[in-house]
Amino acid sequence: MNYANNKPTKLKKKDNNSFFSRWKRQIGYAWRNTFNDFSQHIFASLLTIFVIAISITLPTISYLLWKNANQTAKQWYPTPNLTIYINKDLTHEQTAELIVKLKSYPEVDQIDYLSRERTIEEFKTWSGFSNALDLLDENPLPAVAIVMPKEEAKKTVILHQLQTELLKLDGIDDIKLDDSWFTRLTALTNMIKSVVWIISVFMIIAVSLVIGNSIRLNIFARKQTIVVMQLIGATEGFILRPFLYSGIFIGLVSSVVSLLLSEIFIFQIESIILNVSDIFGTMIHLEGLLWDESILIILITMIIGWFSSLIATKKYLKITRIT
Structure with a gap:
């Protein structure tokens, strides 16, 4: 009788100690730490997000200008x-x-x-x-x-x-x-494309530095907590995980804000473009970001956030490591 009553308890303990259960608890702990840190420093976090969002918006707008200029060039210029x-x-x-x-x-x-x-x-x-x-x-x-x-x-x-x-x-x-106009328009669109790539490279570096600096400040703010976690035997992966998730979260929110800013830019500039199209006697329809382009921007920003957090955490975590 006692054996029958104890059997479910043992099974329950075994389930709680399974790999999936431990992994689930660690993931939940890391995300709770991420959201708690965001809510405790909400002003600084929002400021970081808006800085990153503006940094992402600049190459995004440049890409939209190149894409629409390329389509307009094909529309204006007849076949050579x-x-x-x-x-x-x-x-x-x-x-x-x-x-x-x-x-x-x-x-x-x-x-x-x-x-x-x-x-x-x-x-x-x-x-x-x-x-x-x-x-x-x-x-x-x-x-x-x-x-x-x-x-x-x-x-x-x-x-x-x-x-x-x-x-x-x-x-x-x-x-x-x-082909004179064709050559000029091709050269113009190629120039815009080169500018977009240059701006994108600089903005990726800027986003990486901003996220890395934000994670570095979080590490110094939680230095004593990290030391205690090391004393009780926490692994490096367990300590790293909240900071990595923080970088992913910042990248996700920043990219979404950047997409909203890009759509606002397209909406505001469309009236100006309509006046220009009336002068040239042609209809120009500005095209925003497609779904696959938006998802790609979000994924790239999240990867940059994760990679920047990993580098910053690996570098500055050595300062708090117990020798």
């Missing part, structure tokens, strides 16, 4: 093309054969042919010199073939090579490559 000026002495049959030759090149996707009659009509419409052109005895303008390259050929190097090859064909007087 080659404008071919055909010899005026060619007959219609020779011109048709030349167009067939142009279409045979693998880089060519489409050709828009403008006859001499159509080119002069276009010139009259856009130049405003229709009355002056009517005084001429013959049409001075040549026929034009506008070559649209394929997607994989929309590179300056490939287009220049194609321009050189096409100039060797008989019946072509000149070829103009309309």
Whole structure:
């Protein structure tokens, strides 16, 4: 009878001493220490979080500017093309054969042919010199073939090579490559991308230093507690865990605040961008962070918080270690 009554108690004690139960209690203890330390120093903790959030917001906003500038550049700039000026002495049959030759090149996707009659009509419409052109005895303008390259050929190097090859064909007087704006916009977006990377590197260093300094201050504030824990035989992992969780928690909250600040920035600047788009005669829609981009920022910040806390704790915990 006594054996039956004691059996559940022994099983309960065994369950409480299992690995999962001990791990659960240690995790709970570490998180309680993290939240207690946050609530006891709430002003300093919030100040640290806002400093980190602003540091994360700067590269995030720079990334958003680069992403929207890249999309806007593609929207504003048409496909780079080659404008071919055909010899005026060619007959219609020779011109048709030349167009067939142009279409045979693998880089060519489409050709828009403008006859001499159509080119002069276009010139009259856009130049405003229709009355002056009517005084001429013959049409001075040549026929034009506008070559649209394929997607994989929309590179300056490939287009220049194609321009050189096409100039060797008989019946072509000149070829103009309309890629000046494309080159400038590409250079501009690449410059913005480089600036984003530089700012991101500096901000990662700044976030690491801020979190490391915050953890260092927590260690010095709890120096006596750490000494007592070492005296009663606490392992280094048990002592480290609350500080590591504190770094993860600071990174998580800071990244969420940073995402909110980024959305506020997009909302505030959208009205300014709408005025600019009206001037350029195009619609520009600013795109914020996607879900996967937001999750990536949160994970990166949490990893930075954990790694910075680990380095700071390992370094400054030696000061409180008993020799």
